[in-house]
Amino acid sequence: MNGFYADKQAAAAVRPEVLEAMLPFFTENFGNPQSLHSVGQKAARALQTAREQLARLLNCQPEEIIFVSSGSEANNLAVKGLALANQARGKQIVVSAIEHVSVLKAARFLEKLGFKTVQVPVDSYGLVDVGKVAEAITPDTVLVSVMMANNEVGTIEPVAEIASLCRSKGILFHSDAVAVVGNIQVDVRAIGLDALSLAADQFGGPKGAAALFLKKGTKITPLIDGGVQESNRRAGTENVPAIVGLGRAAELAMMEMDKKGQRLARLRDRLISGVLTRLDEVILTGHPERRLPHHASFCVKFVEGEAMLLGLDLEGIQVASGSACTSKSLRTSHVLTAMGLDPAVAQGSLVLTLLDGTREEQVDYFLEKFPPVVRRLREMSPLYTRFLEEKKDVHR
Amino acid sequence: MYTDKVMEHFMHPRNVGTIPDADGVGEVGNPVCGDMMTFYIKVKDGRLEDVKFQTFGCGAAIAVSSLVSEMAKGKTLDEAMKITNQQVAEELGGLPPHKMHCSNLGADALHKAIENYLEKQNRQRPEGGGEEKKSQDKEAHFHCPFCDYTLPENAQLCGHCQIRLIRCEHCGEYNREKDETCRHCGAGLV
CATH class of the missing domain: 3.90.1010.10 (Sufe protein. Chain: A)
Structure with missing residues (x-):
C-alpha cells in the first residue's frame, strides 16, 4: 500500500507512454514549427499529428483545434474571444452559477466592456435546468457557456439539450469540458457544440497543454496577439513537447476510456456508499447518478475541510476541499453555495478524484482511515457538541 | 504550508x-x-x-x-x-x-x-x-485584530498586513471588509 492519492483533478502523473512521446521534442527534435527548414518542419509535423489525435477523440476536424496553455486559458479565449468577435449579434452572456472561476471572471471582465452576464441557478444536485437557460436567453444573447461536468461536485450537465436550444436560436454555445475530456466520451458533433475547453493534465498528459475546440467558421478574437500560430488565433511559439504529449494522451484515452470509466465508477460507488454507511451527518454533494466516474464529493457536518485534508494527509491520503479555509481566497466554494448548501455545512467539503490506476484496496484503506479522522475533529468541534446536546433534548 | x-x-x-x-x-x-x-x-x-x-x-x-x-x-x-x-x-x-x-x-x-x-x-x-x-x-489606540498592528482610529486598511478593515456597528470591533457577519458578536456588517 503506497497510500491513496485521490486528487487527480489537481494533478496526476504524466503517463509513461506520453512522457516517452514527449522527450525527443525537448532535445533532438527541438525545432520551431514555424521555421521553414527541415528541423522546424519536423516539429510542425508532430504538432499536426497531435492535432489529428485530439480531433479523433473529439470527432472534429484537426483545424478546429486551437492549442493553448491551460484550461483557464481555453475558457478565457472562448468567453472573451467569442463575445468580442460576435458582439454585433448581441451583448448578453448566459453562464451557469457553478462555472469554473476562469469562465465567471472572464464574464466579469466583459461586463466592464458593456456586456451583461446572467447566471443561471442550479438545483441542489448542481444540475442546470435547461428551462432556466431558455428563460435567461434574450434577443441580445450572444453566448451561452455551461460546463459539461462540474469539477467540485462531479455532476454531469445536460449540455446536449442546451446545445440544441442554442442552435435553434442561433446563439453560440461553449462548454468547459476540462473535467470530462479523456475521462468519458465527448463527441462535439453529436452534442452540437460551437466551442469546448479541455486540458491534457486531466487525462494523463502534461501540465501546460490544453485546447479549445472551435467549430469551423466561428469568429473569435485572440487573447494573445502576435504571430500566425494556431491560424492567427493564438500567437506565441507552440509548446511542442507538451502538445505532443496531449496528442498521445488523447490517443490512449480514446482506446481505454470506456473500460477505465466502468472500473472507476465501481470504485467510486464503493467509496461513496462506504462513506455514507460509516459516518452519520455526511452529505453526498452533486448528483448521485449523473456524475463523473472518477469523482466522489461530500460535505461532512461539524468539521472543516482543511483540517480533514491535513488529518488524511498524515495517513498518506491526499484529497481536495472547497472550504473557505482551504482556498487562499478564503471564500467558500461558489458551487456549494449555488447548490443551496448551508455555508457552515459547506466548510466540511471534501472532494476525491480517482487516478486511473486506483485500486480497490486503496478505497478500502480510505474507508478505514477516514472515520477516525472525522471523529477526532468532531470531538473538538463546538458545533458537534451543540448538535449532540440538541439531539439529547429532542429525545428527552 | x-x-x-x-x-x-x-x-x-x-x-x-x-x-x-x-x-x-x-x-x-x-x-x-x-x-x-x-x-x-x-x-x-x-x-x-x-x-x-x-x-x-x-x-x-x-x-x-x-x-x-x-x-x-x-x-x-x-x-x-x-x-x-x-x-x-x-x-x-x-x-x-x-x-x-x-x-x-x-x-x-x-x-x-x-x-x-x-x-x-x-x-x-x-x-x-x-x-x-x-x-x-x-x-x-486601536489594533488590527489580525496582526495586532497599531491602527489610527477608524482605519480602513491595516498598514502592516494590508487587510481591508470594517468596524462592526454593533460592537465596534474590527473585521475584514469582506466579512458578512461580525466575527466577534455575529451582527451583520454593512
Whole structure:
C-alpha cells in the first residue's frame, strides 16, 4: 500500500507512454514549427499529428483545434474571444452559477466592456435546468457557456439539450469540458457544440497543454496577439513537447476510456456508499447518478475541510476541499453555495478524484482511515457538541 | 504550508473539551467564515486554574486554540489578557499570511471568556482589572485584530498586513471588509 492519492483533478502523473512521446521534442527534435527548414518542419509535423489525435477523440476536424496553455486559458479565449468577435449579434452572456472561476471572471471582465452576464441557478444536485437557460436567453444573447461536468461536485450537465436550444436560436454555445475530456466520451458533433475547453493534465498528459475546440467558421478574437500560430488565433511559439504529449494522451484515452470509466465508477460507488454507511451527518454533494466516474464529493457536518485534508494527509491520503479555509481566497466554494448548501455545512467539503490506476484496496484503506479522522475533529468541534446536546433534548 | 509546531499542536491539541461548570465562556468567529472557537475557563485566586477549548476550523485554528490554552493556564487574569494573537502566531513559528486573518483569533476567544467571568462577578474587577485596562487600551489606540498592528482610529486598511478593515456597528470591533457577519458578536456588517 503506497497510500491513496485521490486528487487527480489537481494533478496526476504524466503517463509513461506520453512522457516517452514527449522527450525527443525537448532535445533532438527541438525545432520551431514555424521555421521553414527541415528541423522546424519536423516539429510542425508532430504538432499536426497531435492535432489529428485530439480531433479523433473529439470527432472534429484537426483545424478546429486551437492549442493553448491551460484550461483557464481555453475558457478565457472562448468567453472573451467569442463575445468580442460576435458582439454585433448581441451583448448578453448566459453562464451557469457553478462555472469554473476562469469562465465567471472572464464574464466579469466583459461586463466592464458593456456586456451583461446572467447566471443561471442550479438545483441542489448542481444540475442546470435547461428551462432556466431558455428563460435567461434574450434577443441580445450572444453566448451561452455551461460546463459539461462540474469539477467540485462531479455532476454531469445536460449540455446536449442546451446545445440544441442554442442552435435553434442561433446563439453560440461553449462548454468547459476540462473535467470530462479523456475521462468519458465527448463527441462535439453529436452534442452540437460551437466551442469546448479541455486540458491534457486531466487525462494523463502534461501540465501546460490544453485546447479549445472551435467549430469551423466561428469568429473569435485572440487573447494573445502576435504571430500566425494556431491560424492567427493564438500567437506565441507552440509548446511542442507538451502538445505532443496531449496528442498521445488523447490517443490512449480514446482506446481505454470506456473500460477505465466502468472500473472507476465501481470504485467510486464503493467509496461513496462506504462513506455514507460509516459516518452519520455526511452529505453526498452533486448528483448521485449523473456524475463523473472518477469523482466522489461530500460535505461532512461539524468539521472543516482543511483540517480533514491535513488529518488524511498524515495517513498518506491526499484529497481536495472547497472550504473557505482551504482556498487562499478564503471564500467558500461558489458551487456549494449555488447548490443551496448551508455555508457552515459547506466548510466540511471534501472532494476525491480517482487516478486511473486506483485500486480497490486503496478505497478500502480510505474507508478505514477516514472515520477516525472525522471523529477526532468532531470531538473538538463546538458545533458537534451543540448538535449532540440538541439531539439529547429532542429525545428527552 | 504549516510549521512543525503548528502540525504538532494540530495532531495533539492540548486542553480540548468543555468545562460544564465554567466560570467564564468566550466564543469568537462563526462557522460561516470557517472558524469558530469556544473557550472555557475556571478561575481560582485570580488565576486561570483550568482552560479548555473547542474549535471548529482549519489546522491553524486548532493549533492556535491549543497553544493559547497552554499559554493561559496558570496565568493571572491580567497576564492572560495580555496574550496577543501576534504572540500566538510567533510562538507557533509563524502562520501563512492568509491564515492570519481568520484563524488567529484564539487570544480573542480567551479574552472573551475572561470578560464573561468578570461580568458574572458583577463587574468586580481584580486589582488593576483586566477588562478596565483593556478598554483603556482601546481608547488610547486601536489594533488590527489580525496582526495586532497599531491602527489610527477608524482605519480602513491595516498598514502592516494590508487587510481591508470594517468596524462592526454593533460592537465596534474590527473585521475584514469582506466579512458578512461580525466575527466577534455575529451582527451583520454593512
